[in-house]
Amino acid sequence: MPIKQSELILNPDGSIYHLNLKPEHIATTIIFVGDQDRVEKVTQHFDTIEFTTQKREFKTTTGIFKEKRISVISTGIGPDNIDIVLNELDALVNINLETRTVKKDLTSLNIIRIGTSGSLQKDIPIDSFLLSSHAIDLSGMLQFYQVEGIAHPEIENAFIKHTNWNTKKAHPLIISNDNSLAQKIASDKVYQGITATAGGFYGPQGRVLRLGLQDDNLNTKIDSFNFNGNQITNLEMETSAIYGLSKLLGHKAVSMNAIIANRANGTFSKNPKKIVADLIKYTLQKIVNKND
Template sequence: MIAASELILNPDGSIYHLNLKPENIARDIIFVGDPDRVEKITSLFDSIEFSTQKREFKTQTGTYKGKRLSVISTGIGADNIDIVLNELDALVNINLETRTIKENLTSLNIIRIGTSGSLQTDIPVDSFVMSKIGLGLDTMLRSYQNDSVTIPELEEAFIKHTNWDVRKGRPYAVHCSEKLEKQFESDSVHKGVTATAGGFFGPQGRVLRLAIQDEKLNTKMDSFNYNGTKITNLEMETAAIYGLSALLGHHAVSLNAIIANRANGTFSSNPDDTIEKLIDYVLDRIHIQ
């Protein structure tokens, strides 16, 4: 039996942070960061059966063209992903009444719709990127036994190429779900490695008043190449989603609307339009699963 201090429930029996019960979620789940983006997606649904919000975690479940879907806002960062994915897994794979792990486990399909900045000059603003691999610079996954899902050869190559300071922790790399990669890929979507940073300013090379540990890190990431695959973009969630999903037996893929290009200093003139086009793309692909 899992102790009450480890699996925390609200008085109504819902999972602590997400405020959800097992019947409130679909098996196909779209992740967004911003709670306000949830309704940008669900406004396209045929119907909404359930809605709740606690802190930055907003969930709506409904039907789109006959398919039951949930949309959940995760907030920002790998620490929030740790909460969301563990609690979603508990909803489907732990009996909340007996606090025991179920004998037959359920796999969720998780599709992230995010925004990001490109690190490559040939990936322009207003394009889409699918993260074939998530490269975690945040170290969250290192709290778990992760050798079964990580890519040590890529990690070593990145550490060597960037002269990574190991005092920041060892980066980790994880593939996306092969099943979902095939479902959401197309000629209009770029693929590559998405780096997941542990913060927005210094960890992503932004300098305001504080000096950063490696001011050339972004330039080094621009030129990194692993078996022909480059680091396409930099954000704060993808590698954590891939790592925990793989460890827990779920399928995950992350798609980002590129609204900035860090390599040439440009920003989208209409980022909302780009995000809406990515939402339409994902809904079309998720419906034909």
């Protein structure tokens, strides 16, 4: 049965609603960045540019880097935007937009996030790279989907007990990265750990301006959580949504973080643009390195 127009919305030119893209516009290897201005920071390294478009905060450029076709997409901030981007990218490759039916043979995308993040552990310094081995979703967005098959109940229950998690909040969900893609991107210069994904920048990440928090000690509890030697290493706003939706839709995903702040030490990078630029160059080289 065809998917209804109200559920799969297309623009008059046949492109997908928010991203303004058609299937031929994207590669199967896609880099996510948050900031639309960061798209060009990645694509300036490309040998050729094939296509570019922008609608709202969603800017996409597709081109060739060392003989590999890559798309770069700005997602904006937060898990709600990732919900839009990943569902629409999946529709581009796995739904026939003319017949509005799911294709028989599905395509798996390789998705690599390049973003900034703050470290929660004293021993993960600013100006370092961190690969998210897992993500813990604190926002609740993923709970609207059937997530039982991708969850890690043992770790989730340990986290709930350790933090005395408020039952009025969404149930925390742990999702792993794609191991094969992570092995390609990782190296001995990259830290690894569990990334916490919050649904906001201030209260959800323990920042206080004029509003009090439901749990003043939550950040300390998150920092001290340890499950069989695995700690929550950093905090940001997209990774769990990328990992969760990718797992559910059959795509491969890994999140690379430029650590520009250390919340435990109260420090911030003196040159955050440089560490982001270095991470971009590192990740691009890893993507095209046939020896990895």
